Structure formats: C-alpha cells, structure tokens
Amino acid sequence: MGIKEWVVPQDRIFFDLLEKQAETVVKGADLLVELVEDYTNVKEKVQLMKDIEHEGDEITHEIYEQLNRTFITPLEPEEISRLASALDDILDYIDGTAQQMHSYCIKETDDAMIELAKLIQVSVVEVEGAVKGIRTIKDPKNIEERCIEVNRLENIADGVLGRAIRNLFTTSDAITIIKLKDIYENLELATDKCEDAANILSDIAIRHS
Amino acid sequence: MGIKEWVVPQDRIFFDLLEKQAETVVKGADLLVELVEDYTNVKEKVQLMKDIEHEGDEITHEIYEQLNRTFITPLEPEEISRLASALDDILDYIDGTAQQMHSYCIKETDDAMIELAKLIQVSVVEVEGAVKGIRTIKDPKNIEERCIEVNRLENIADGVLGRAIRNLFTTSDAITIIKLKDIYENLELATDKCEDAANILSDIAIRHS
Amino acid sequence: MGIKEWVVPQDRIFFDLLEKQAETVVKGADLLVELVEDYTNVKEKVQLMKDIEHEGDEITHEIYEQLNRTFITPLEPEEISRLASALDDILDYIDGTAQQMHSYCIKETDDAMIELAKLIQVSVVEVEGAVKGIRTIKDPKNIEERCIEVNRLENIADGVLGRAIRNLFTTSDAITIIKLKDIYENLELATDKCEDAANILSDIAIRHS
Structure with missing residues (x-):
C-alpha cells in the first residue's frame, strides 16, 4: 500500500465537497420543477x-479520489462514500426522468409529475440542510428532524404514485x-x-453526536 | 464520537430483533398466499x-438505531445491518406486489401468482429458520442446508417467471x-x-463456526 | 470465530479466481454478440x-467462500467481494438479456441490439485487462486508462439506448x-x-499503487 497523506486541513475538504454536491442536487431539482411546470424549450432544459x-x-469522483488518497477523515471513509453515492443517485434519477421526458416525446406534463417534482424539490432541500449540519454536528436534533421530514415526504x-x-x-x-408509468x-x-x-445522514448524526 | 454502551445482555437484543423481523416477513408471505389464493376483500388484505x-x-429502524449505539455485538455490525436490510427488502417486495395488485385493479389472480407466492412462503420459512440458527451457531450445517434450499427455490x-x-x-x-408482467x-x-x-446468513455461519 | 488460515500462497488464489471470472464474462459477451449477429439456433445459444x-x-461463490476462510489477502476483503459481485452482475445482465430474447419470442435482432452487444463486448475486454493488471499493479496508469475507456463506452x-x-x-x-424496451x-x-x-478497479489501482 502506498504512502497516505496525513494533513489536517484536508479533512475539511470532504464537507466542502459534500455540500457542493448537495447544492448541485438542489439545482437539478429546481430545474426539474421548472421543466414540469413550464414544459417549453424542453430540449434546452433537458440538455442543461x-x-x-x-x-x-x-464532484462525486473528486470525493472518491480524495477518499482513496486521504487517510484520516472526520467521518469514516465508508460513511462519506455511502453519502456521496446516495446524493449521486438522487441526481441520476432527477436527470434520468428529464431525459426520459425528452426520449419519450412527452407532449405535456400533468399534475402528478408536478406534485412529484415538488416533493423531490422539498426533499432535497431538507437533505442539503442535513448535509450542512454534519460539518459540526452541533445540532443533531435538527439533522434528525430533517431526516424524519424526508421520510414523511417519501410516504x-x-x-x-399509487x-x-x-x-x-x-x-x-x-x-x-x-x-x-416509467416517468411517475x-x-x-x-x-x-x-x-x-x-x-445515512441520520446514522452519521447518531454516531458522531 | 460519543460514548458507546458496553453492556453484555444488550448483545442478545440483535438476535431477538432479527428473529422478530424474520417472523414479520413470514407473516407477510402468509398473507400474500392468502391474498392470491382467495382474492376477495382485496382492499382490506392489502391494507393489512x-x-x-x-x-x-x-423493527429494521430499531436494529439500525441499536447498531449505532452499541459498540460490542456478537456479530460484526455490518453483518447485522446487511441481514436486517435484506430481510426488509423481502418484505418490501411482498408488500409492493400486494399494493400493485390493488393499484392495477387486478380482477383475479392466476396459477403463476399462486405458485410464486407459495415459493416465497416456503423460502421465507427457510430464511426464518436460518436466522434462528445464528443465535448459537451450534448447527452451521443446518443453516447451510436451509440456504441451499432457498437458492434452489429461487431457481x-x-x-x-420465464x-x-x-x-x-x-x-x-x-x-x-x-x-x-410487473406483478410476476x-x-x-x-x-x-x-x-x-x-x-448473508451462509456467510455468517461460515465465519462464526 | 473459527480458526483462520494464514498461508501466503493462498493469496494468489484471489487473482486467479478474479481473472477466471473476468474470462467467463468475456465468454458470455462473445456469445451475446454471436447471438445478436447471427440470430439462429436461439434456443441452443441461450442454453449455452x-x-x-x-x-x-x-467462481463467484468460490471467491466468497475463500474470503470467509482466508484472513490475509493482498487486497482488502471488501475490495475483492465488491469486484467479484460487480463481475457477477455484468454476466447476469448479459445472460438475462439472452434469456429474455428467448422468453419474449423475439423474431429478429436489430442494429441497436448489435451495437449495444458490441459495446458490452469491448467493455468487458477492457475490464478483463484491468482485472489482470491488479495482480502486480506495476502499471496503474494502464488500469486507469482502461477504466476511463469503459466509462466512455458506457456513455x-x-x-x-436513447x-x-x-x-x-x-x-x-x-x-x-x-x-x-426491456431488451435495450x-x-x-x-x-x-x-x-x-x-x-472499483480504478479505486484498487489508486489505493495500492
């Protein structure tokens, strides 16, 4: 095994990257709501x-690469990689659905799509808040409440969908x-x-508080 | 990281919880067979x-929470969380199919559904037996045989399905x-x-016997 | 926990098994291309x-079993099991699609299927090359280049597909x-x-070079 870097300030980079990733997910969800509420210029929006x-x-790849090179992190490496991968998955589904609307030549969106897109938007804002909360974990109860809210929104x-x-x-x-059916x-x-x-965020809050 | 509890009797709680979860999965599979064999009062059965x-x-959440708070467990934490998550997945698919029958306004069930539901029922009983076997791992061969049987049933x-x-x-x-097609x-x-x-159960049996 | 074996030459077995598994995946991809390019004797090819x-x-089961019995491996156990599981997944999808062509009574294949099958074939050859590269990790850059190529092919x-x-x-x-749609x-x-x-291979190359 090669030499590992052991530099304290590098620890902070994971929180910076995870927050940047959460912000990108929010940006994707915002665009999704815009797309389904104003279903015009579809090709441009889908490309965006x-x-x-x-x-x-x-950002995900940068997190993985940093994980492979850095020995000491504030969280356990597996916690970081699971969280990064979960954030990546959210964005993949948001993007995937937008691409599908285009591939399927959907002519117009409907109430169910708008409702679901808005639920995604509210959920990812809660997720973003919880990601920002794990930097210091000064307020684990706030993280926990956001996670409970995401579970409520998923229900x-x-x-x-039903x-x-x-x-x-x-x-x-x-x-x-x-x-x-695919899009819903x-x-x-x-x-x-x-x-x-x-x-994953709730686990991190419990473990490190 | 916060203070971890180190209480021996708490170790037992994981076996209690995993067995309780396996029993719940069996209960779900029993109801599924009842539903497809006697496709009446569908709404009530699907709600149940x-x-x-x-x-x-x-139960799954209780297992995760205990894992986050307890330091010493008889099994490795990852083994417990993987097993809990696998049991949870079985029940999710059983429930998901029942919900789907209702959402899709399926008018009647057929032989393939009954056959598949019965295969699920027999499989989860084997899984439950294997879960009960890991408390002492006195009889790893019995666990192994049950796992081979589950593989056979899946085939x-x-x-x-084909x-x-x-x-x-x-x-x-x-x-x-x-x-x-979705239901099958x-x-x-x-x-x-x-x-x-x-x-996962077979891995645990090999590792700890 | 039982006694673990601690025998140095056994370490090599994981590379042997992973390479054997990668070769099996290539064999499956070759047969897939043959099937879609010459869509005759479908039943025999699908059985093969x-x-x-x-x-x-x-081979996958042998890797898992060895992992459960062997304490020291050249790679971390989790790296080996993740890689074995990923190789297994590739073959499952290759086989699953072949079975589906048969189950769905597909009468003829088309350009998209041929194109996709060839992309799979080229990808798995790159994967096989990267698997062979991790035995010594003398040339991590070569592994990295193959992984970048697989990402390019996936795109x-x-x-x-779109x-x-x-x-x-x-x-x-x-x-x-x-x-x-299912087959594509x-x-x-x-x-x-x-x-x-x-x-996974890229991670291993970075970590161990």
Whole structure:
C-alpha cells in the first residue's frame, strides 16, 4: 500500500465537497420543477439538466479520489462514500426522468409529475440542510428532524404514485401507459433515494453526536 | 464520537430483533398466499399487508438505531445491518406486489401468482429458520442446508417467471401484459431477495463456526 | 470465530479466481454478440449462455467462500467481494438479456441490439485487462486508462439506448415496445455494470499503487 497523506486541513475538504454536491442536487431539482411546470424549450432544459448531472458526477469522483488518497477523515471513509453515492443517485434519477421526458416525446406534463417534482424539490432541500449540519454536528436534533421530514415526504410521494398509476390505467392507450408509468415511477424513485441519503445522514448524526 | 454502551445482555437484543423481523416477513408471505389464493376483500388484505410492512420497518429502524449505539455485538455490525436490510427488502417486495395488485385493479389472480407466492412462503420459512440458527451457531450445517434450499427455490421461481412471461405474450392485450408482467417480476424479485438474505446468513455461519 | 488460515500462497488464489471470472464474462459477451449477429439456433445459444452464467456463479461463490476462510489477502476483503459481485452482475445482465430474447419470442435482432452487444463486448475486454493488471499493479496508469475507456463506452451505450427508445416509440405496436424496451434497457444496464466494475478497479489501482 502506498504512502497516505496525513494533513489536517484536508479533512475539511470532504464537507466542502459534500455540500457542493448537495447544492448541485438542489439545482437539478429546481430545474426539474421548472421543466414540469413550464414544459417549453424542453430540449434546452433537458440538455442543461445533463450538464448539472455531469457537474455532480465530477464532484462525486473528486470525493472518491480524495477518499482513496486521504487517510484520516472526520467521518469514516465508508460513511462519506455511502453519502456521496446516495446524493449521486438522487441526481441520476432527477436527470434520468428529464431525459426520459425528452426520449419519450412527452407532449405535456400533468399534475402528478408536478406534485412529484415538488416533493423531490422539498426533499432535497431538507437533505442539503442535513448535509450542512454534519460539518459540526452541533445540532443533531435538527439533522434528525430533517431526516424524519424526508421520510414523511417519501410516504406522500408513494401515495401520489399509487393514485397516478391507478388513474393511468383508466385510460386505454397502452403506449401512453408505458411512457407515463416509467416517468411517475422514476420520479418516485428519486424520493426513495432522498430517503436513503437521509437514513445515512441520520446514522452519521447518531454516531458522531 | 460519543460514548458507546458496553453492556453484555444488550448483545442478545440483535438476535431477538432479527428473529422478530424474520417472523414479520413470514407473516407477510402468509398473507400474500392468502391474498392470491382467495382474492376477495382485496382492499382490506392489502391494507393489512401495509401494516405488516410498517411493523417490519420499525423493527429494521430499531436494529439500525441499536447498531449505532452499541459498540460490542456478537456479530460484526455490518453483518447485522446487511441481514436486517435484506430481510426488509423481502418484505418490501411482498408488500409492493400486494399494493400493485390493488393499484392495477387486478380482477383475479392466476396459477403463476399462486405458485410464486407459495415459493416465497416456503423460502421465507427457510430464511426464518436460518436466522434462528445464528443465535448459537451450534448447527452451521443446518443453516447451510436451509440456504441451499432457498437458492434452489429461487431457481424454480425463475423458471416459473420465464414460463409465465412467455405465456403472457401469447395474449394480445398490451395493458394486461404491462400489469401482469410487473406483478410476476416483483414476485420473482422477492425470491431473489430471499436468496440475498440466505447468502448473508451462509456467510455468517461460515465465519462464526 | 473459527480458526483462520494464514498461508501466503493462498493469496494468489484471489487473482486467479478474479481473472477466471473476468474470462467467463468475456465468454458470455462473445456469445451475446454471436447471438445478436447471427440470430439462429436461439434456443441452443441461450442454453449455452445459461451454462456460462452458472460457471460464473460458481467462481463467484468460490471467491466468497475463500474470503470467509482466508484472513490475509493482498487486497482488502471488501475490495475483492465488491469486484467479484460487480463481475457477477455484468454476466447476469448479459445472460438475462439472452434469456429474455428467448422468453419474449423475439423474431429478429436489430442494429441497436448489435451495437449495444458490441459495446458490452469491448467493455468487458477492457475490464478483463484491468482485472489482470491488479495482480502486480506495476502499471496503474494502464488500469486507469482502461477504466476511463469503459466509462466512455458506457456513455456511448447510453446514447444508443436513447435513440433506440425514441425510434421504438415511432412504432405503434405496444407489445413490441414492451419487449424491445426491456431488451435495450437491459443491454445498456450491462454497460452500467461494466462501469461499476471499472470504478472499483480504478479505486484498487489508486489505493495500492
């Protein structure tokens, strides 16, 4: 095994990078809401989303690379890599759904998509707040409350999905069903990924407080 | 990092909780078989399933919380958390399929669903037996045999799925295909999750015997 | 916990097994290309694929079993198990898609399938080369370059999938859409799994060079 760096100020870099990644996820969620609420200039917005996703990817890779080179971190390496990967997953689903809307030539968005996108947006803001809270863990209760809120939002999204699917099957156009079912499900999966990130953040808060 | 508790009797709590979780999974599988064999009062049965799933969720969270607070456990923390998460996944797929039957307004169940549900039921009983076996690991061979049996059952389920899908595509109603394909696939995924749990249990048995 | 074996030459076994597994994945990818390019004797080829997949499974299980019994390995146990599991996943998707072609009674393959299968084939050869490189890690830059290439190929596959899906929805036969969409998506997922394996290999190269 090679020589590992042992430099105290480098520890701070992980919090900087994780916060930057959480901000990128929020940026993606904001664009998603904009896309579904004002479904115009779709191609441009979807391309912008892809750029945001690439930005997020680069931050994730930087976190991994730092983890492989740095020996001492304030958190355990596995906690950092699990959190980075969970944040990355949220953005992947946000971007993936936007790409799908374009690939599927969706002509217009609907209430269920808007509702789900807004739930994603509120969830990622809570996740971002919790990520910012782990730098000092001065207020673990605040982190915990944000995580409980993300779990609550995921349950709501689950209900929205159920109703949207049930409603979808009242139509008889199979091709529309195939397209919209994928989009609804992927939007709901984004809130599942928020829940995964929240669970990891809650673990970190309990462990280090 | 905060102060960790170091109390021997607390070690036992993980076996108690894991067994309680395995029992909840069995309860869910029993209800699934009841649902597909007697497809009446669907709404009530599906609601009951959701309650069982919430029960399982609470046990999973209790295990994670105990893991974050307890320093010494009989197994390695990661083994416990992987096993808890695998048991949770089984129940999620069982519940998810039941919810889907309701959301999709499935009018009647069929032989493939009944066969798959019964394979899930037999698998989770084997998993439950293996979970009970890791408390003392007096009989690692028995654990190993149960895990081999779960793998065998998963292979059978895979074959049932293949035939069900092939049969499904002989019909020409795309919407029915969309609905039933999801349900068959999710039932089969539940047996995959049983296999995952069995592989973790088999690892534990080898490591600690 | 039982007695662990501590025998130096045993360390080499992990590299032997991982290389053998990578070769099996390449064998599966070669057969996949053969299947989609010459879509005849489908049943026999699909059965042969299943045999290759079983071969791969056995190597994976052997790796896990060795990991549970051996204390000292050249890599960290978790690195080996993550890599073995990633290689296993690639083969699962290759085999799964072949089985699906048969289950779905696909009558002929198309350009998108051939393109995707060839991208998988080139990717797994890069993965195999990187696996062979970790035995000595004399040339970490070569490993790194192969991993970057796998990432590049995955991006191309993502584009091929997008175009194939978009093209697919210009047809109006819902049942064909259901079938081909699954097959395209699973082929693309195989290249995702190649990327996962490449990321793990890249981590190992950085850590141990």
